[in-house]
Amino acid sequence: MPDAATPGAFLLNGLTIRPGETVLTRLIISKLPSGTVIDVPVHVFRSAEPGPTVLLMAGMHGDEVNGIETIRRMIRRGQLQKPLKGSIIAIPILNIYGFLNFSREVPDGKDVNRSFPGSPRGSVASRVAHRFMREIMPLVDYGIDFHTGGAARSNHPQVRCLLGVDAETDALAAAFAAPFTLHAELRPGSLREAAMRQGRRIIVYETGESLRLDEHGIELGSAGTFRFLQHLGMLAEAPAPTQATVVCRRHTWLRAKYSGLFRTSLKTGQYLEKGQEYGIVADPYGEMAVRLESPISGYIIGLNHMPVVNQGDALLHVAVEVTPG
Structure with missing residues (x-):
């Protein structure tokens, strides 16, 4: 929150952070049963010039390493340290519990991204969400929440946001210029929903598969972040997009x-024609094999890599109502 006693400064984790300062602080969340303190490192990069505050956050789900690596690289390379104006708050890992245990959830099995705005007396996930809402959210104007496909599913590099609802959000997504931009409704208890309720605009960037680094998606995520910051006047230049964005208003899973x-031999990013064979499901005893034909046309934006499937399992995520950028 702003510090009334020091013009231009704000308070974070008990610290007064002034314009022009670079600070690393650690939010103490809780302790493990062993007594080990669980804290979340938070990097703050402030310009001397006033401007918006942008949140770059990853590791909401601890096994989603691509966003973690994206923010880590930008910090390590010094690419966030001198915004032309405003401030950048960078949090490489929010869910330290999940990161330590190669898990999406916290130890109580709950999802932090379904626990906002949280409670100081709730579950572990709820307490993590509450601490974030109390310390970080009041400072944020805009943000990018980095994610990765879960449960052995990979996502083609994509931005998710509410399209056609808020012109400023549309402009931020267009500036990021991921290969795909998806209209995604707000999910109850999510960070995006909590931010929207407070008038703060956060988009989600997704790429790759949990527990695997996606080099192409990481580099696209960095480039998109620079364009996002340039759009807000916080960077002087940013790399141009390497391809036109495909805007997706509707998407569905083939199950x-x-x-x-x-x-399947198909890859994410490919175009799938209606009637095209997209895979085979076979019984494990060599008695039956069924060829799968697509009932729709569209781009493959997500793919299940789990070879053993049950009826109803999601196989391909397909963007079916698209507009070339």
Whole structure:
């Protein structure tokens, strides 16, 4: 929150951070049963010139390493340290519990990104969300929340946000210029929903698969972040997009009609034609194999890599209502 006693300064974790300062502070969340303190490192890079405050955050789900690596690289390379105006708050890992345990959740099995705005007396996930809302959210004007596909699913590099609702959010997504921009409704208890309720604009960047580094997606995420910051006047220059953005108003999953072993030769980013074979589900005993044909046309934006599937499991995520950028 702003510090009334010092013009231009704000308070974070008990510290007064003035314009022009660079600070690393640690938010203490809780302790493990062993007594080990769990804290969240928070980097703050402030310009001497007034301007917006941008949040760059990853590791909401501890096994989603691509966003963690994206922010880590930008910090390590010194690419965030001197905004032309305003402030950057960079949090490489919010869910330290999940990161330590290669897990999406916190130890009580709950999802931090379904626990906002949280409670100081709630579950572990709720307490993490509450601490963030109390310390970080009041400072934020805009943000990028970095994520990765979960449960053995990979996502093609994409931005998710509410399209057509707020012109400023649309402009931020367009500036990021990911290969795909998806209209995504707000989910109850999510960071995006909590931010929207307070008039703060946060977009989500997704790429790759949990527990695997996606080099291409990481570099695209960095470049998109620089364009996002340039759009806000916080950077003088940023790399141009390498391809036109495909805007997706509607998307759906193709789901398994049969249980068995699933295999496909398709990749994310490919265009899928209606009637095209996109994979095979076979029983494990060599008695049956079913060829899968797509009932729709669209771009493949997500793919299930789990070979063993049950009826109803999501196989391909397809963007079916698209507008070339």
